[in-house]
Amino acid sequence: MTRHLYVHLPFCAHRCGYCDFVTVVGRRGQHGAYVDALLAELAAERGLLAPRLETLFLGGGTPTFTDPRALEHLLEALPAADEVTVEANPETVTQDLARMLRRLGVNRVSLGVQSFRPHLLAVLERVAHPDTVRRAFYHLRDAGFDNISFDLIYGIPGQSPSDLDADLDDALELGPEHLSCYELEAKPGTRFTHAHGAELEHQAEELESYFGLVVERLTSAGYRWYETANFCRAPELAGGRDLRTRHNLAYWLGRDYLGLGIGAFSTIDGSRWQNTPRLSAYVAELTAGRRPARELEPLPVDVQKRERVMLGLRLDEPLSMDGLADVLDRPAVQRLERLGLVDRTDRTLTLTPRGRMLGGGVTADLLA
Numbered sequence: 001m002t003r004h005l006y007v008h009l010p011f012c013a014h015r016c017g018y019c020d021f022v023t024v025v026g027r028r029g030q031h032g033a034y035v036d037a038l039l040a041e042l043a044a045e046r047g048l049l050a051p052r053l054e055t056l057f058l059g060g061g062t063p064t065f066t067d068p069r070a071l072e073h074l075l076e077a078l079p080a081a082d083e084v085t086v087e088a089n090p091e092t093v094t095q096d097l098a099r100m101l102r103r104l105g106v107n108r109v110s111l112g113v114q115s116f117r118p119h120l121l122a123v124l125e126r127v128a129h130p131d132t133v134r135r136a137f138y139h140l141r142d143a144g145f146d147n148i149s150f151d152l153i154y155g156i157p158g159q160s161p162s163d164l165d166a167d168l169d170d171a172l173e174l175g176p177e178h179l180s181c182y183e184l185e186a187k188p189g190t191r192f193t194h195a196h197g198a199e200l201e202h203q204a205e206e207l208e209s210y211f212g213l214v215v216e217r218l219t220s221a222g223y224r225w226y227e228t229a230n231f232c233r234a235p236e237l238a239g240g241r242d243l244r245t246r247h248n249l250a251y252w253l254g255r256d257y258l259g260l261g262i263g264a265f266s267t268i269d270g271s272r273w274q275n276t277p278r279l280s281a282y283v284a285e286l287t288a289g290r291r292p293a294r295e296l297e298p299l300p301v302d303v304q305k306r307e308r309v310m311l312g313l314r315l316d317e318p319l320s321m322d323g324l325a326d327v328l329d330r331p332a333v334q335r336l337e338r339l340g341l342v343d344r345t346d347r348t349l350t351l352t353p354r355g356r357m358l359g360g361g362v363t364a365d366l367l368a
C-alpha cells in the first residue's frame with residue numbers, strides 16, 4: 001500500500017507561455033464539480049493507500065487559484081499526512097488564504113517565484129511582481145509556515161548572469177527553507193519557442209555556468225544540494241530538521257505513489273498509469289460512478305531498475321546497487337570512476353559533485 005498521494009488541481013488564471021503542465025484556464029464554475037470528482041476518485045482508490053500517509057502533495061496548475069470553498073472542502077476531506085504541501089502562485093496568497101491552508105493541516109508551501117526581476121517575470125508572462133512574492137512570503141510566515149520552498153527558473157530569454165545572481169540574492173534574503181532551481185525547458189513548436197527562439201539558443205549555451213552559479217551560491221549560503229535541482233537548509237542551520245521534501249524523495253527513491261486528478265500519474269506495484277488530461281471527460285466519468293479513462297504505461301523490471309539508477313543518482317546519498325548490477329555497464333562505471341565523476345564502494349554508487357554538475361549524461365553512460 002502506498003504512503004504517498006498526489007492531487008492535481010489544474011486551474012490557472014492564465015496560461016504562461018513556457019508551461020507544459022496539464023492546466024485549465026479559469027472555469028471558476030467547475031471547480032466544485034472537479035473537487036467532487038477528485039474525492040470520488042479517492043474513494044474508488046482508497047484501498048491502494050496505507051492507513052496513514054507520509055506525504056500529500058497538491059500540485060498544479062495553481063492549487064491556490066481553486067475556488068476557496070472548493071479548496072477548503074478538498075483539504076477537509078483528504079487524508080492526513082505527515083508532510084502536506086500545496087503549490088501556490090504568489091499573487092493568490094492572501095492573509096486569509098495562508099491562514100486557511102495552515103488551519104487545514106498544510107505544513108509546507110511551494111511558492112512559484114521563478115524570478116525577482118520584473119523584465120524576466122514579464123517574459124515568462126507571470127502575474128506576480130517581485131513585491132507580490134515578498135508579500136506572499138510574509139503572509140505565509142505570519143500564518144505560521146516554517147517550511148516554505150521557492151521555485152526559481154534560470155535560462156530565461158533576456159537573462160544575464162548578474163540577473164541570476166540578483167535573483168539568488170533576493171531569494172536568500174528571504175531565507176526559505178527549501179529551493180528548487182530549474183533550467184527553463186521550452187518545448188519546440190510552442191508559442192514561447194517561436195517568440196524567443198534565438199534568445200533561447202543563446203541561453204542554452206549559458207545553462208552550465210548558470211547551474212554552477214546556483215550550486216555555488218546556495219551551498220555557500222548553507223543549503224544542502226541534496227538533489228540535482230533541489231536545495232534545503234542544512235540540518236545544522238535548521239535546528240536539526242531534515243528539510244528535504246519527503247514527497248519528491250519518494251519519487252526519486254522509486255517508491256509507489258497514487259495520483260488523483262486530470263493528467264495525474266500513479267505508479268503502484270510495478271504498474272504505471274496516467275489519467276485522462278480532459279477535464280470534462282474526467283468529471284463526467286466519476287460523476288457517473290466510473291473510473292476515468294487512463295493510459296497504462298508498461299513498466300518492465302529492467303525499465304524500473306534503470307529509473308532507479310537515473311533518479312537515485314540525482315541524490316547526494318549513495319545509491320544501493322543491490323539488484324541493479326545487471327543494468328550497469330561495468331567498464332563504463334570504472335572509466336567514470338577514473339575520471340572522478342563517480343564514487344563507488346562494493347555496494348553503492350554516488351556521483352561526485354563534478355558528476356552531478358554534468359548530470360543525466362553521466363548517468364546515461366553508466367547504463368548498460
Ligand SMILES: C[S@@+](CC[C@H](N)C(=O)[O-])C[C@H]1O[C@@H](n2cnc3c(N)ncnc32)[C@H](O)[C@@H]1O
Nearest residue numbers: 018019060061062087089112151182183184185
Ligand atoms: C507544476 S508548476 C506550477 C506551479 C505554479 N502554478 C506556478 O506557476 O508557480 C511547478 C514548477 O515547475 C516549474 N516549471 C514549470 N514550467 C517549466 C518549464 N517549462 N521549465 C522549467 N521549469 C518549469 C516552475 O518553477 C513551477 O513553479
Ligand code: SF4
Nearest residue numbers: 012015016019060061
Ligand atoms: S501558473 Fe503555473 S501551472 Fe499555471 S500556466 Fe503558469 S506555470 Fe503553468
